[in-house]
Amino acid sequence: MFESKAGVFLIAGLFFFALAFAVMGYLPIAIYQDEAEQTLEELAKEGIIPEFVELAEQFPDRFERYYGKVNYDSFANALKRGHRIYIAEGCWHCHSQFIRPVSNEDLRWGPVSHAREYQNVLQRPVLFGTRRVGPDLIREGSRKSNHWHLAHFFKPTNVVPVSVMPEYSWFFDEDDYPNADGMAILTYVQWLGSWLNEYPYWRGKGPTGPMTDDSSDAVADQTIAQASGAHLTGESP
Amino acid sequence: MSRAAVPTSDATTMPSSIDPNLIVNQRIVLWYFVASLIFVLVSMLAGLLFSLQFIQKYPLAGIEFFSPGRWRMVHTQGVAYGFIANAFLGGLHWAVPRLTLRPVLSVKLSWFIFVAWQGVLLATVVGILFGQAQALEWGETPVWIDPVAQVGLILVAINFIAPIIKAPGPLYVSIWYFIAALVWTNLVYAMGNFLPEYVVGGSAAGAIGGLFIHDLVGLFVTPIGWGLMYYFVPIILKKPIWSHGLSLVGFWGLAFFYPLNGIHHFFYSPIPMFLQYGAVIATIAVELVVTTVIINFFGTIKGRGDMLRTSMPIRWFYIGMVFYFTTCLQCAFQTTLTFQKIIHFTDWVVGHAHLVMFGVFGFWIMGMFVYLIPRLMGVSEWYRPSWNHWHFWLFGIGLFVMFIDLMIAGLIQGFSWRDLAPWEDSITASAPFWLLRTITGIMIIVGQLFFLANVWMTWATRKSAKPATEGQSNPITSPVTA
Numbered sequence: 001m002f003e004s005k006a007g008v009f010l011i012a013g014l015f016f017f018a019l020a021f022a023v024m025g026y027l028p029i030a031i032y033q034d035e036a037e038q039t040l041e042e043l044a045k046e047g048i049i050p051e052f053v054e055l056a057e058q059f060p061d062r063f064e065r066y067y068g069k070v071n072y073d074s075f076a077n078a079l080k081r082g083h084r085i086y087i088a089e090g091c092w093h094c095h096s097q098f099i100r101p102v103s104n105e106d107l108r109w110g111p112v113s114h115a116r117e118y119q120n121v122l123q124r125p126v127l128f129g130t131r132r133v134g135p136d137l138i139r140e141g142s143r144k145s146n147h148w149h150l151a152h153f154f155k156p157t158n159v160v161p162v163s164v165m166p167e168y169s170w171f172f173d174e175d176d177y178p179n180a181d182g183m184a185i186l187t188y189v190q191w192l193g194s195w196l197n198e199y200p201y202w203r204g205k206g207p208t209g210p211m212t213d214d215s216s217d218a219v220a221d222q223t224i225a226q227a228s229g230a231h232l233t234g235e236s237p
Numbered sequence: 238m239s240r241a242a243v244p245t246s247d248a249t250t251m252p253s254s255i256d257p258n259l260i261v262n263q264r265i266v267l268w269y270f271v272a273s274l275i276f277v278l279v280s281m282l283a284g285l286l287f288s289l290q291f292i293q294k295y296p297l298a299g300i301e302f303f304s305p306g307r308w309r310m311v312h313t314q315g316v317a318y319g320f321i322a323n324a325f326l327g328g329l330h331w332a333v334p335r336l337t338l339r340p341v342l343s344v345k346l347s348w349f350i351f352v353a354w355q356g357v358l359l360a361t362v363v364g365i366l367f368g369q370a371q372a373l374e375w376g377e378t379p380v381w382i383d384p385v386a387q388v389g390l391i392l393v394a395i396n397f398i399a400p401i402i403k404a405p406g407p408l409y410v411s412i413w414y415f416i417a418a419l420v421w422t423n424l425v426y427a428m429g430n431f432l433p434e435y436v437v438g439g440s441a442a443g444a445i446g447g448l449f450i451h452d453l454v455g456l457f458v459t460p461i462g463w464g465l466m467y468y469f470v471p472i473i474l475k476k477p478i479w480s481h482g483l484s485l486v487g488f489w490g491l492a493f494f495y496p497l498n499g500i501h502h503f504f505y506s507p508i509p510m511f512l513q514y515g516a517v518i519a520t521i522a523v524e525l526v527v528t529t530v531i532i533n534f535f536g537t538i539k540g541r542g543d544m545l546r547t548s549m550p551i552r553w554f555y556i557g558m559v560f561y562f563t564t565c566l567q568c569a570f571q572t573t574l575t576f577q578k579i580i581h582f583t584d585w586v587v588g589h590a591h592l593v594m595f596g597v598f599g600f601w602i603m604g605m606f607v608y609l610i611p612r613l614m615g616v617s618e619w620y621r622p623s624w625n626h627w628h629f630w631l632f633g634i635g636l637f638v639m640f641i642d643l644m645i646a647g648l649i650q651g652f653s654w655r656d657l658a659p660w661e662d663s664i665t666a667s668a669p670f671w672l673l674r675t676i677t678g679i680m681i682i683v684g685q686l687f688f689l690a691n692v693w694m695t696w697a698t699r700k701s702a703k704p705a706t707e708g709q710s711n712p713i714t715s716p717v718t719a
Contacts, residue, residue, distance in 0.1 A: 002485055003407035005416060012413070012492035013420030017456070020496030021428065021448070023515065028444040028500075028508055029437050037438045088368035090306030090377075100505035102578040103655040115507035118439035125372045125433035126443040128503055130450075132582035133291075135660055157293065162664045164291050164671075166306065169299040 038120035043195075044076035051146055051190035052078065055183055058146060062173070066180035075187070082188025083122045085181055089168070096129035097138040097192070110139035111196060122188075134165055139193040149186050150178055260334040265347050267613040269327030270606060272355055274689060276319025277599075279362075281685060283312040285678045291671040302366050310365045310377040316594055317375055317453065318386075319358050324602040325461045326354070326393065329415065331609060332468045333397050336412055342399035350392050357386050374450050376430050383430040390426055394419040410484045414464030417492060421456035425449060440507040447508075448499030454593060455495040462598050463487075463530065465605060466554060470537060473551055473608065474544060479536030483529050490526030494519050504577040517572050524569035531562045549625050553604025556633060560596035564589060579655060584667065585647025592640045595632075595681070603632070603688070610692060620694035624687045631684025639677035646670035 001007040048070065056063040056070045067074040086092060098113040099105050106112050117138070118126055144152075148159065153171050156163035171182030178186065289295045290305040297303035330347065334340050341347055357378075364370070364379035371380050378386060397419055401412060429449025433442035471478055478484055497519035500512050534555070538544065544551040567589060570576055580586065607625055611618060619625055646667050653663040 002489060003413070005401060005408065005412075008413045008416045009420060012417045012489065016492050017421060017424050017496055020499070024448050024497060024499040024512065025428070025432075025441075025445050027512060028441040031509055032437075032439060032441045035439070085368075087372040088307070088370055089304055090310050090370065092372060093306060093309055093374075096582055098503075098506055100578075100581070102505055103651070104657050105654075108654070108657055113507055115440045118443070118507060121438065124438040124442065125446060126439060127372060128443050128446075128506055130374060130502065130582070130586065132654075160661065162661050162668075164293060164664060166290055166295065166304060167298050168304075170301040 032115060032119070035116060035119045037124075040076045040080055040121050041072070043120055043122065044072045044079065046195055048072070048075045049141065049187070049191050049194045051142065052187050054146055055186065059177060059183075062177055062179075063183065066183060078184045078187040079122065079191060081180070081184035082186070082191075085171075085185045086127070086188055091137075092127045092129045094129075094131060094133035094165075095135065095137045096132050097127045097136065098129070099136060099138060105136075109136050110193065111198065113138060117195065134163075137189060137192050141190045141192045141194040146186060146190070149189060150182065153182065153185070257335050260338065260340040261331055262340070262344050262347065263331075263613050265344070265351060266327045266330045266609065268351060269323050269330065270610060270613070272351075273320050273323035273327065273602070274606075274692065276315050276323060276358065278682075278685060278689065280312050280315030280320055281678070281682050283308045283315060285675065285682060287312055288671065288675040288678055292668070292675055307366050307368070307370070310370050311362050313375060314361055314365065314377055315358075317458075318361065318378075321458055321594070321598055321602065323354070324605065325458075325465070326351075328465045328602075328605055328609075329397055329461065332411060332465060333400060333415060336409055336468065337400040337404035339400035339403050342396045346392060346396050350389055350396065353385070353389050353392075357382055357389060360385075371430070371434065373429060373433060373446060375453050376449060378430070380430075380434060383426075383434075387423070387426055387430070390423050394423055409467070410478065410481075410488065411464040411468040413488050414460040414467065417488075418457060418460035418464065421452065421460070421496075425452040425456050429453065443503050443506060444500055444508050444512070447502035448496075450502050451499045452496060455491075455498065458594075458598050459491070459495070462601050463491075466534070466558075466601060469550065469605060469608060470534065470554055473548060474538060474541050476537065476541065479533050479539070483533040483536075487526060487530035487533060490529065491523070494522040494526060498523060498572075501572045504572075504574060504581060513574075517574065520572040521569045524565050527562065527565040531558060534558055549622075549629065550604040550608035552629065553600045553607060557597050557600030557604065560592055560600065564592045564597060567592075579651035580647050581651075582654075583647035583650040584643040584670070585651070588640045588643030588647060591636065591643070596636050596640065599636075600633075603628070606688075606692075611695060614696055614699050616695060616699045620691055620698055624691040628684045628688040628691070631680050631687065633684075635677040635680030635684060639674055639681075642670050642673045642677065646674075 001011070052075055053070055056067075063070075067078060099109045099111065101112045117123075152159045152163075152165075153168045154176070155167050155169075156165040168182075168185075171178060171185060173179045286295075286297075286303075287305050287309045295305060330341065360382050361378045364382060365377055369379040369381075370377040371383075376383075397415065401408070401416060404412075428445065429452070432445050433449075437445065467478065467484070498516055500508055500516040501520050504513050504516075506513075535558075538551070538555060545555060546552075571580055571585070571589065607619075649666050649670075650663045653666060654660075
């Protein structure tokens, strides 16, 4: 049996593979099967991010030319196109999209990743990533301004001198204003993490950079306090 | 078929009625090797180009088709499907007919697959450069090519399974690995390329993706690689494999434990934790199995250690095996959750991947090239044997230094991140390691150029040395002396 062609074909080739697939592949599928996958439309209707609205204000002519008005459709279009570019340029090979519960990652990036966050069409195939040359991006939304991102996409070393990120000049029109691709990737990056209710807690008022030094802890605490204050005084229930 | 037999090889061990040169189509083997050599050079240059981005010296910045991220994907796809797959298909075309004493199902089919496969590869490169990549690690082939590649793999399996089925009785170790690999490759490719794209999403797709990354190495590259080792090593050493029992343990252990490792690529991810623990245990089990295979091969060479000096193929094979043991030992440690806290997401993993793909399978393939290419060209000696030594040492030292370099860089990055140092600190600290990585990459490429020059000159001088009557009509299929 262990040396026969049929034995090798049936046991090793088919049965062992099926067994491993059942354990390592089918089991997670079964566990998450009731967790519905959100469609692009549903994602857009969860809320248009403020940065998308800002984009329309910052580049009104161009925004209108490429995306029309600010509405769920144009937002969904931008997200979809941005996601496509994110894959095409291999962004996900250098930027992971999951926060682990170890190595102080929650302190650096924000709340630890939850399975539900990945149940949507913009995580198909899932963009966990396996390497962090640059920062993790799953909590990147609203950390920095649109202008910061655009300047950074244009020539990263102008903003972060030690950066090893490539330049993406083809995200810009000939007059160096963002084109449809530039607006799309910007929208996608600013959207990441925006679905969390408790996050980003500094949206609109906190520090604009990642927490990188000792003092930022204090700033972050203060921002959390402000954010919770805002909650208590009651914009949202 | 007797136990622990030396695989049927050259005319000396072959029944006199069967001429191996009639059942092995040598021309297609050579063409596969040429394709493999072209793609390995392209992949290496793509890797070098990408590495220049890391030292802020990217020469083609701002040009869309030279977007470094896209060339990174050309690098990995070229290595997996251009370099390794082409070399293995050539190796299978050499080994399977000799082991089964039967030709492949159809030589026409072989040629069709060869041409179609190169078409798939070119389409992959062009597709990726035009921004059509798929978001699957090692499976960035654009989605519209996946079904074509799948059909190609099914045809490959049919073409090789046919002679295996016709051969009577239990077969030699290599054939076990080949049968399993031909089945697994098809299943793995279908699972990895279609399920996460069309069937499941989210964390479950992450589990499938991890399984795909792992199985591509473990169930396609590894079994064909070991099958070829079980074939070539006894032939070159002219002695049987040390222990048939260990061969059995090695094969069945690999078949059982290797596919169970998938999730170890995404520890601490939202994939359920009990599955992650399972992957840890299976990965450590693989290391034990690998040890038995390594013991078996070192038992085989015992008493003929001088061959490491005198035989270039044996040297490539056995140093590759040392690297294999190294990567698997490394894997048993890095798969533990303790190591994962620090090394995940760092250059440690990149170093590991290079040692596996180039240090192990690259070495075995180079050994196979060194052994077979003169035979395929009908010459008895390389144009300059010394160039092959240059190739070995530049390639070997370059790769080993790159591995150590990236491992250290990975540790520095991991600890820097854990200690909440500013992100830029980890970049600054990595800079010298990335520079050294580029330098070692250049070493590897220079070594490879020595080899390519040798291949070219061996071919060129052969043609001029032979009289036109025999040499030019059909040079490749002329008889070969072992």
